[in-house]
Amino acid sequence: MAAQKPFTDSDTADEAVRATCDDATTCKRFASSKGYWKDPYIQYFVRSVGERKAPEINRGYYARVQGVNHLLDAFIRKTECDCQVINLGAGLDTTFWRLKDENLLPRKFFEVDFPTVVSRKIHNIKTKPPLSKPIIETHSTDSLLLDAHSLDSDRYCIIGADLRDISNLDEKLKKFQLNPELPTLLLSECVLVYMAPPQSSNLVHWAAETFHTAMFINYEQVNMSDRFGQVMVENLQRRHCTLAGVEACQSLDSQKERFLKTGWEHADALDMMTIYSMLPQNDVARIERLEFLDEKELLQQLLQHYSICWATKDKLNLGLSQLAF
Numbered sequence: 090m091a092a093q094k095p096f097t098d099s100d101t102a103d104e105a106v107r108a109t110c111d112d113a114t115t116c117k118r119f120a121s122s123k124g125y126w127k128d129p130y131i132q133y134f135v136r137s138v139g140e141r142k143a144p145e146i147n148r149g150y151y152a153r154v155q156g157v158n159h160l161l162d163a164f165i166r167k168t169e170c171d172c173q174v175i176n177l178g179a180g181l182d183t184t185f186w187r188l189k190d191e192n193l194l195p196r197k198f199f200e201v202d203f204p205t206v207v208s209r210k211i212h213n214i215k216t217k218p219p220l221s222k223p224i225i226e227t228h229s230t231d232s233l234l235l236d237a238h239s240l241d242s243d244r245y246c247i248i249g250a251d252l253r254d255i256s257n258l259d260e261k262l263k264k265f266q267l268n269p270e271l272p273t274l275l276l277s278e279c280v281l282v283y284m285a286p287p288q289s290s291n292l293v294h295w296a297a298e299t300f301h302t303a304m305f306i307n308y309e310q311v312n313m314s315d316r317f318g319q320v321m322v323e324n325l326q327r328r329h330c331t332l333a334g335v336e337a338c339q340s341l342d343s344q345k346e347r348f349l350k351t352g353w354e355h356a357d358a359l360d361m362m363t364i365y366s367m368l369p370q371n372d373v374a375r376i377e378r379l380e381f382l383d384e385k386e387l388l389q390q391l392l393q394h395y396s397i398c399w400a401t402k403d404k405l406n407l408g409l410s411q412l413a414f
């Protein structure tokens with residue numbers, strides 16, 4: 090029998106990072122159940138609506154989901170779906186199903202997360218027909234791969250890998266027909282912040298080196314050196330979750346810098362307060378009527394401590410640098 094690997098501090102740290110996937114999913118489940126946005130698929134990943142979340146948290150998730158989707162959909166439309174998407178640290182995200190329903194599926198949609206997170210996701214897909222049917226419908230041959238650790242179909246692929254191990258990531262993506270020649274959208278939503286700066290920098294650099302025409306969308310913390318930011322770090326620390334990459338989250342400039350230093354041609358960043366004010370205001374007015382918000386200042390502070398940074402390179406001259414809010 091093989092000797093068991095000793096349990097180390099870094100295993101505990103990785104476990105805490107993996108647990109953040111449940112936080113994101115339960116918050117999205119709750120906000121969508123309240124009507125902030127429609128997500129008919131998330132219920133198959135988290136059955137119960139769970140504990141009530143504060144209105145400012147729901148509005149924060151609304152801004153995050155709408156903001157990221159705005160840029161993602163703009164990229165897919167710009168490329169007329171002749172592109173691929175790679176969701177890095179996708180967790181239990183349901184974007185694949187939304188894009189299929191909206192006729193916006195890219196040629197192939199890839200997701201990467203730790204193997205244990207991926208096996209949970211695949212188990213749900215295997216056992217819930219509303220999740221598996223759209224994958225089968227978009228698959229043309231009998232070669233669909235669906236085992237405990239990976240899923241590969243014509244249009245959707247889920248890979249278990251550690252994003253800090255670039256050569257393994259690259260190898261697995263290529264094994265599943267990643268095409269470096271296609272315009273590619275990379276998405277990381279609350280993921281890079283859990284990686285040490287040299288590791289996230291390697292990942293961002295790998296993306297710039299691998300694709301000649303691409304866009305990277307990164308949603309995560311910003312303005313983390315002020316008092317509010319420090320409290321956010323301490324709260325997570327209490328749950329043994331270290332924001333190892335917080336250094337890149339000091340300002341909008343430091344967020345842009347990480348892309349401009351690693352081979353990306355163009356980068357923009359906005360805090361979520363600004364993005365919230367640029368979202369379609371009739372829909373913002375609709376969600377603001379859903380729940381009474383007492384803590385307007387807290388919402389503002391929260392939104393000022395998250396951002397979306399997006400970077401592009403555009404050898405095919407598609408006009409990617411014009412994609413914005």
Ligand SMILES: C[S@@+](CC[C@H](N)C(=O)[O-])C[C@H]1O[C@@H](n2cnc3c(N)ncnc32)[C@H](O)[C@@H]1O
Nearest residue numbers: 107109110113178179180202203251252278279
């Ligand atoms: C806060 S969750 C966000 C999940 C999803 N992006 C969303 O917004 O709903 C962070 C995710 O990143 C994944 N992650 C973090 N570091 C990773 C790494 N080194 N390799 C693979 N996945 C990682 C975690 O397992 C987790 O699922």
